[in-house]
Amino acid sequence: MELAPFIADDALAPKVRERWLAEEARRVADAIREIGAIAQVSKKQIQAWTRRLEGGHLTDSHVLPLPSSGVVSLPLLERLTGDAVLELAYDGPGVVLKDGSLVILPGVEEVAQHVVFDAAGGESFRHDHLRVARYSGLPATGDAAVDEAYDGLVAASTFMSEVLGRDSITGTDWPLVAVVHHDRGYNNAYWTGEYIVLGDGDEVIFGRFTQCPEVIASEVWPGVPEISVITFYGETGALSISIRDVFASLTKQYALGQTVDEADWVLGAGLVIDGVGLRSLKAPGMAYDNEVLGKDPQPDHMRDYLHTERDNGGVHINGGIPNRAFYLVAAALGGKAWERAGRIWWDALISGEVGKTPLFADWARLTAQAAVTRFGEDSEEHLVL
DSSP states (O other), rough: OTTTTHHTTTSHHHHHHHHHHHHHHHHHHHHHHHHHHHHHHHHHHHHHHHHHHHOOTTTTTTTTTOOOOOOSSSSHHHHHHOOOOOOOOSSSEEEEEETEEEETTTTSSOOOOOOOEEOOOOSSSSSSTTTEEEEOOOOSSHHHHHHHHHHHHHHHHHHHHTTTOSSOSSSSSSEEEESSTTTTTTTOEESSSSEEEEOOOOOOOOGGGGHHHHHHHHGGGGGSHHHTTSSOSHHHHHHHHHHHHHHHHHHHHHTTTTTTTTTTEEEEETTTTTTTTEEEEESSSOSSSSSSTTOOOOOOGGGGGGOHHHHHHHHHHHHHHHHHHHHHHHHHOOOOOOTTHHHHHHHHHHOOOOSSSSOOOHHHHHHHHHHHHHOTTHHHHHHOO
C-alpha cells in the first residue's frame, strides 16, 4: 500500500515498476502461505492464490479468485512472516527449503534428481532442524521413512521416464522432493505444489505413509502439468484423482514387474491398520470397513454416483467409478497393465483435448480415440473400450 503511489507514478521506469511489483507480489504470496497454514486453508486454495501472484496466471478460469479485501494488514503479515529467510544450506543437491518453498541455490551447476528432507517431528518448514537426509547418489540411511520416500520418488520418475517417455514428472529440471517425519503421528500425505509431505501415521489408524510407493506416486502426479490444470471439484476432480490412482498403481506394478493378475490394485496397501488400504481400483468400496473409518464409500458404477458437497464434491469418493473402469480394461487386455491400458490412459491425458473440466463421459471418448490412434480401429484395445 505504501508503494502504490510510487508504482502508479508515470515517471517511474517500467523496469523498476515491474521489479517492485514482482517483489511485493512475492511478499504477499509468502504471507498467504503463512497465514493460510495457520488458518488451515486448503493447499489447493493457497496454491491457486499464490500462483496468480507469482506466475501471472490472471486469466486462467480454473484458478480460484483472490480475495478482494483482507482483515489482516500488510504490516502485520510482514511481522508474522518476517523479513529474514531461513535457509537450510548444505553440500550436495543444491536445493534448499526457504520458508516452505523450494529454491535452487545460485551458482549450482548440478541439482540432485531426488531429495528427502527430515522434519524430525516438526510441523513447520521454516525450522532449522529440517535437514537433508538423503539425495541422489547417497546410500540407504537405515531410517525406514527416509529410504522408503527416496525409493518411492525414484520409482515414480523411473516409471515416467521408462514407460511414458517423459524425462520429468513436473516438466521442469527441479528435483523430486519429499519431507518425512512431518509432525507427530501425522495421518496424511500431500503435495504442496512443489514437494510431498509424508506423515508417519499414528500406528492406530494408519502406519507410515512412506511404506507405500503407490501413495508417494499418487502425490507426485498432481505435479504433472496435464493433471494440474484439471479443476479439483466434483466429477472433474474425481476423474483427476482416478488418473493419479491409476498411474500410482501402475508405478508399483512396474517396479515389481507384476501382471494384471499378480497386482493387488490397492492404493495404500498395508497402510490402514484395520483394512486393506485406502482405495481399491479392482473393488471400490471394499478397501476398509471398521468402527473408526466406517465403510469405504467408493461406488464402482455411475448409477451409484454420490452427489455431495463434502470432499470437494466427492472427488475421493466418486473416483472409484473411473478406477474400476480402468481395472476392467486392464483385466480384459491382460498381461502387464502399463503396456496397453496404461498407454491408452496416458495418450488420452496428453492428447491436448482434456481441458479443465472433463467429465467421465469425456474421458471415455478420449480413451477410445487414444486406443484407435495407437492400436487401430476395431483392434482388441479399441473393442474393449
